Amino acid sequence: MLFNSIDFAIFLPIVFVLYWFVANKSLKLQNALLLVSSYFFYSCWDWRFLFLLVFSTLLDFFTGLKMQDALNHSKKKFWFWLSIIVNLGFLGIFKYYNFFAESFAELLGGFGFKVNPWTLSVILPVGISFYTFHGLSYVIDIYKNRIKAERNFVDYAVFVSFFPLLVAGPIERATHLLPQIKKQRHFDYLRAVDGLRQILWGLFKKIVIADNCAEYANHIFNHSADYSGSTLFVGAIFFTFQIYGDFSGYSDIALGTARLFGVELLRNFAYPYFSRDIAEFWRRWHISLSSWFRDYLYIPLGGSKGGTWMKVRNTFIIFIVSGFWHGANWTFIIWGALNAIYFLPLLLTNNNRNNMEIVAQGKLMPTLKEFMQMAITFALTVFAWIFFRAESLSHAIQIISQIFSSSIFSLPHYTDIKKSVAVIVLVIAFLLVEWKGREQQYAIAYIGHKWPRITRWAFYALIVFAIGLFMPSVESPFIYFQF
Amino acid sequence: MKKFLNTLLIFTLSSAVFYVVMILFFGRFVHPVFKPSINYWKGSYGHLHSRVADINNYKNVDVLFLGSSHAYRGFDTRIFEEAGIRSFNLGSSSQTPTQTKILLDRYLKTLNPKLIIYEVYPNTFTADGVESSLDLIANDKNDLNSLKMAFKVNNVKTYNTLIYGYWNDLLGIDNSYKEPIEKGDDKYIPGGFVERKITYYSPKKYEKTKIAITDYQLKTFNEIVSMIKNNHIDLILVYAPIPKANYSSYINTSYFDSLMQSYGKYYNFNEMVDLNDSLDFYDSHHLNQNGVKIFDHKLIEVLKHNKK
Numbered sequence: 045m046l047f048n049s050i051d052f053a054i055f056l057p058i059v060f061v062l063y064w065f066v067a068n069k070s071l072k073l074q075n076a077l078l079l080v081s082s083y084f085f086y087s088c089w090d091w092r093f094l095f096l097l098v099f100s101t102l103l104d105f106f107t108g109l110k111m112q113d114a115l116n117h118s119k120k121k122f123w124f125w126l127s128i129i130v131n132l133g134f135l136g137i138f139k140y141y142n143f144f145a146e147s148f149a150e151l152l153g154g155f156g157f158k159v160n161p162w163t164l165s166v167i168l169p170v171g172i173s174f175y176t177f178h179g180l181s182y183v184i185d186i187y188k189n190r191i192k193a194e195r196n197f198v199d200y201a202v203f204v205s206f207f208p209l210l211v212a213g214p215i216e217r218a219t220h221l222l223p224q225i226k227k228q229r230h231f232d233y234l235r236a237v238d239g240l241r242q243i244l245w246g247l248f249k250k251i252v253i254a255d256n257c258a259e260y261a262n263h264i265f266n267h268s269a270d271y272s273g274s275t276l277f278v279g280a281i282f283f284t285f286q287i288y289g290d291f292s293g294y295s296d297i298a299l300g301t302a303r304l305f306g307v308e309l310l311r312n313f314a315y316p317y318f319s320r321d322i323a324e325f326w327r328r329w330h331i332s333l334s335s336w337f338r339d340y341l342y343i344p345l346g347g348s349k350g351g352t353w354m355k356v357r358n359t360f361i362i363f364i365v366s367g368f369w370h371g372a373n374w375t376f377i378i379w380g381a382l383n384a385i386y387f388l389p390l391l392l393t394n395n396n397r398n399n400m401e402i403v404a405q406g407k408l409m410p411t412l413k414e415f416m417q418m419a420i421t422f423a424l425t426v427f428a429w430i431f432f433r434a435e436s437l438s439h440a441i442q443i444i445s446q447i448f449s450s451s452i453f454s455l456p457h458y459t460d461i462k463k464s465v466a467v468i469v470l471v472i473a474f475l476l477v478e479w480k481g482r483e484q485q486y487a488i489a490y491i492g493h494k495w496p497r498i499t500r501w502a503f504y505a506l507i508v509f510a511i512g513l514f515m516p517s518v519e520s521p522f523i524y525f526q527f
Numbered sequence: 528m529k530k531f532l533n534t535l536l537i538f539t540l541s542s543a544v545f546y547v548v549m550i551l552f553f554g555r556f557v558h559p560v561f562k563p564s565i566n567y568w569k570g571s572y573g574h575l576h577s578r579v580a581d582i583n584n585y586k587n588v589d590v591l592f593l594g595s596s597h598a599y600r601g602f603d604t605r606i607f608e609e610a611g612i613r614s615f616n617l618g619s620s621s622q623t624p625t626q627t628k629i630l631l632d633r634y635l636k637t638l639n640p641k642l643i644i645y646e647v648y649p650n651t652f653t654a655d656g657v658e659s660s661l662d663l664i665a666n667d668k669n670d671l672n673s674l675k676m677a678f679k680v681n682n683v684k685t686y687n688t689l690i691y692g693y694w695n696d697l698l699g700i701d702n703s704y705k706e707p708i709e710k711g712d713d714k715y716i717p718g719g720f721v722e723r724k725i726t727y728y729s730p731k732k733y734e735k736t737k738i739a740i741t742d743y744q745l746k747t748f749n750e751i752v753s754m755i756k757n758n759h760i761d762l763i764l765v766y767a768p769i770p771k772a773n774y775s776s777y778i779n780t781s782y783f784d785s786l787m788q789s790y791g792k793y794y795n796f797n798e799m800v801d802l803n804d805s806l807d808f809y810d811s812h813h814l815n816q817n818g819v820k821i822f823d824h825k826l827i828e829v830l831k832h833n834k835k
Contacts, residue, residue, distance in 0.1 A: 050681075064528060231528050240535070466560045505542035509549045513564055515683040517657060 045088040047297045048250055049519055055085065060304055064231055071228050075202050078305065082207040086171070089211075093169035096134065101204045103130055104179035105197055111186050112193035124187040128180065135176050138168055143372030170525055171211035173369060177336055178204050182218045184340055191218050199225050208301040212294050212524040214312040214332035221309070229306030238489070239303030241504070245488045246296025248507050250522070252514045253474050254289030256467045257282040259516065264458055265433055268443050273452035276443050283433045284426045285471050287523060288317065291330070294522045296486055310335075315482045317425070317475075318403050320417035322386040323396035325425060333369070337362050348391060355391055360384045370432070375440060379431040386424055402483050470514065547690055554691035555700070564684045567665045567691045570706040573599060573620040574715040575666035577706045581717060582615070587639045590614040590830075592719070593630070594646025595622045595659075597767040600813045601646065604718030606823040612830070616719030618646065619663065623656040624747035625679050626663050629672045631754060642761045644826075645751075647793075648769075649738040649783050652745060660685045664692040679743060725815050728808040733776035738783050752790050763833075766795040768822055770804040773811050792833070800825050 045051045059081045067073040087094045107127035114120035149160070182203070185191045194200040203222050209215075264271055264279025271279070295312035302309045310332045319325035326334050342362045348355050360381065367380020390396040403418065404410040410418065427444075434440035458464075481487030488507075492500040553562045570576050573596060589612045592602040598618030607614045615638055617630055627645070660680045664673060669692040677685045695701055708715050712724040755762045764787050768774075774797045777783070787793040800821055802808070807818030814822055 231531070233528075233531050236531050237534070463560055463563070466563065469561075501538060501541060502545065504538070505545040506549075508542050509546050512546060512683060512687060513549075513553065513562060515564060517564075517655075517682050517684055 045085055046519055046521055047294065047301075048247060051088070055081075056301065056304075063305055068231075071226075072198070074229065075198050075225060078202045078206060079198055082202065082205040082210055085207040086205065086210055089170045090167070093172075096169050096172070097175060097205060098201075100131065100134065100175060100179055101201050103127060104183055104204070105194070105200045108183055108186050108193035108200075109195065111183070120187065124183060127183045131176050131180055131183075135172060138172055140368075140372045174213045174215055175204050175210065177215045177333075181215070181336060181340060185218055191222075194218070194222060196226075206302070206307070208298040208305075208307075209309055212291070212298070212522055213330075214295060214298065214310045215336050216310060216332070221307070224307050232306065235303050235306065239300040241488060242296050242300030242303065242486050244300075244504060244507055245486050246293045246298075246300060247511055249289040249293030249296060249474075251293075251511050251516075252289075252470055254286045254293055255516045255520050256470065256514055257286035257289065258520060260458065260460075260464050260467065261286050261433070263460075265435075265443075268439065268446070271446070271458060272454045272456070273447040273449050274454050275456040275458050277447050277452060278456045278458070280426050280430050280433075280443075280447075282467075284317075284422075284429050285474075287429065287432070288313075289474075290523045294524060299486075311485060315402075315478055315487075317422055318418055318479065318482055319421050320399040320403060320414060321390055321395070321421055322383065322424060323390045324399040325421055326383070326387070327400075333366065337366055341365060352392065356388060359388055359391055363387065374437050375431045375434050378437060378440070379428055382428045382431060386428070405483060466514075470510075547694075550687055550690045551694045554694065564687045565691050566661045566684055567688050567695065568661070569665050569701050569704050570710070571620070571662055571665060572596075572713075573618075573662060574706060574710070574713065574721050575619045575662050576704070577708070577715045578617065578619070578719045579667045580706075581719065582617075582634050582637055585613075585615040585718065586637055588613050588615045589640065590642045590644055591635075591638050591640035592616040592618060592644050592646065593622070593627050594618045594765075594767070595648050595651050596620050596813060597648050597769070598622070598646040599719055599721050600723060601767045601819060601822060602644065602826075603716070603720045603722070603816075603819050603823050605716060605720070606820065607827065608718075610827045612827070614718065615640075618719065619659060619666075621651065621654060621656075621658040621662070623651045623654050623659055624744050624751055625656045625676055626659040628747050628751050628754075629663065629676050630667075631751060632672055633667070633670075635754075635758065640760060642763065642830075643755055644763045644765055646767050647764050647787055648767065649740075649777060649780075652740040652748070653738060654741075654744070655682060656680045656744070657682045657684055661688050664688050669693055669696050679747070722816060723809055723813070725817070726809045727805050727815065728770065728810055730770055730772040730804040731811070733773055733811075735778050736776050738777055738779050740786075762791055763830075764790060764793040765826070766793075766797060768796045768800055768802050768807075768814060768818065769812055770808050771797075771802075772804055794826075794829060796822060796825065799829075 045055060059077070063074055063077055067077045083094060083097075086097060104127055107123045110123040111120045114123065152158075182191075182194075182200075186193050194203070199222065202225050203216065203218060206216075206221070206225075261279055261282035264275060265283065268276055268279070292313035299309050299311070312330060312332050314328040314331065316325050316328035319328055342358055345358045345361060346354050347358060350358075363380040363384035364377055365380070367376040367378070367383075370376045370379075387396070390398075399417075403414055430443055430447075431437075431440045434443060477491070478487045481489060481491055484490050488503075492503050495503070550565060554565045554567055578599070590607065592598050592604075592614060595618060599616050600618075602614070602616050602618070604614045604616055617634065617638070619626060619630070622630075656676075657680055660676055660682075661684065663676070664685070665688070669689065673689055673692065677689045706715070712726070714722045714724075716722055752762065766784075766787070774780070780795075784793070784795055787795075802814075802818050802821060807814060807821065809815040
């Protein structure tokens with residue numbers, strides 16, 4: 045069940061009405077309803093994977109309790125490692141086994157040994173990377189005595205599987221979400237309206253920006269051998285907006301949906317393409333994952349406290365692991381490593397926390413310096429996305445070598461180039477709205493809040509119209525569902 | 528909560544009105560590039576506009592042809608007239624069973640045929656029906672059946688174009704439109720056939736493909752067959768010839784043949800006439816006039832044989 049589907053448009057109001065009209069008297073009932081709805085939502089993809097989700101939830105719930113009740117540290121450690129190994133084991137089998145088997149076979153092949161790797165023909169369970177990380181953060185926090193184990197299974201299960209965040213995040217923390225699940229929630233008019241507004245903006249990003257950019261990005265990347273460097277560069281730009289519109293659009297819908305149920309989720313995006321350096325970009329892109337890796341990997345490894353070598357090592361580890369988290373492909377690993385290379389000079393010169401505030405805060409336009417910084421950061425990001433989007437390393441290299449050839453000076457030319465003018469106009473309009481709203485949680489949060497209601501509603505209705513007008517004929521899934 | 532639901536209801540209604548009005552504005556005044564999901568094209572490929580206007584001249588025909596472009600470019604009503612068969616060709620571009628059903632609902636009584644020859648091409652059973660629905664919306668009247676069709680096709684392009692179609696009909700925007708008899712290489716022949724200036728085809732290689740029939744198209748097809756039988760009209764299903772290179776790309780034609788045979792008389796002309804991919808076709812799907820003559824004479828032969 046996709047957020048941008050008719051099914052979800054039916055599912056959401058039904059759950060909303062039951063939640064606030066039938067289950068509103070009892071918190072237990074509300075949470076039970078959320079759990080049943082979330083499991084139904086998940087089973088719409090493939091009901092068989094529901095068992096995996098339930099098993100993972102039970103595992104972390106019980107190991108959490110066992111750690112809490114452990115009489116000595118060694119027992120606590122045992123339960124901790126059991127949870128970590130089983131969680132990562134499942135992730136490894138479903139997501140990474142084939143990659144390791146094939147890479148090992150290729151390595152042996154390099155030494156002259158011909159090996160046919162034994163691979164598994166399994167489908168990647170949707171959302172496994174996300175709910176596994178929910179569970180991991182929970183058990184790590186208990187092990188580190190940051191939180192106490194949850195004793196109510198339903199509450200814990202809602203924390204893991206709350207449907208707005210189940211399949212593509214944001215990756216929540218028990219410290220943030222569990223207290224909200226355990227607290228009586230009351231309907232708040234302004235919050236619900238805000239939730240709907242954020243859903244609307246998320247749908248616009250996904251359907252109008254991402255899906256329309258995808259048409260050209262997919263075509264150009266899939267026929268990269270036929271195109272000039274300039275066309276491939278345009279393709280990379282299309283993909284840059286596709287992935288942003290797709291994932292941040294998903295996150296907006298997730299946050300808005302959760303708000304309808306009185307729950308605040310972690311913010312996942314904060315206008316990353318207006319970043320002045322890569323460090324700022326990573327504070328603004330997929331924030332819940334970046335902060336997860338920072339808290340549960342980078343800091344335990346020593347963070348940036350040690351010497352230069354340790355800083356370099358830890359930076360590479362966190363970026364490469366982050367890349368690998370996205371998928372079992374060398375392209376993601378190189379994408380991660382490339383970002384580490386971008387990031388290191390800033391870290392080593394202590395310039396990684398230069399741009400902490402919002403760019404051109406309170407101003408209409410950025411300074412020329414800020415503009416140049418944003419343009420350079422954007423260009424570096426576009427370059428890195430080529431690895432992220434390419435089918436393989438050789439595909440990425442073929443695209444890059446074409447971009448850095450003399451054909452970059454030719455005029456871009458691809459199928460339906462005239463039709464793409466509308467998409468380019470939409471992307472520019474989208475950037476202007478995002479720029480205008482960059483100091484808010486999401487771009488249209490406060491746009492028009494001082495306008496008369498009729499004007500403000502006309503603005504929202506225009507967004508609805510744009511969605512209907514530019515909606516592609518076929519629903520396309522969110523990119524991050526595959527991770 | 529009450530305030531929230533009231534506000535939501537008022538916003539939904541007012542934005543729906545805004546949406547419908549904007550469809551009219553964009554449909555009428557905006558460049559096609561900026562309205563990708565409004566595809567209202569009066570006088571599009573296939574001369575459906577002329578064909579529909581021609582129906583009143585063909586009451587009580589002997590044979591009614593239905594189907595996709597293979598039908599309106601394959602069954603030359605003049606050839607059948609020469610053989611003493613009065614016919615009308617109600618084919619339309621990419622016509623899937625969903626659109627066939629609507630056309631029959633609208634025009635079966637008027638045309639009142641003794642026999643229906645329904646051209647069945649596998650792709651029309653696997654298609655989503657969007658292209659054909661757009662053709663129908665722009666070139667035929669829009670009524671409640673059009674809305675039913677839109678729900679069946681369930682595609683944003685169809686919905687938006689239909690809204691514009693209703694506006695167009697209501698305001699009589701294109702009422703004065705007259706479709707030219709000749710458009711490019713195509714010429715409309717009274718009776719529904721479209722003749723293409725003779726050209727030849729250079730065959731290419733096709734990827735192997737499997738016919739995977741869509742449930743809702745098959746369900747509608749069943750309804751059509753029942754409707755025809757209930758009206759006591761004879762039905763013949765015909766798989767019109769396509770280039771051999773294209774035909775042999777389907778890996779489960781025998782499945783399609785047996786499915787069609789289960790409905791009654793069915794003829795797969797790809798197995799019955801020997802045509803040359805280059806000389807008898809003008810593209811990967813359509814017969815040129817040489818091929819049309821061979822095909823139609825063979826069909827007339829079959830009809831005569833059936834009559835005996």
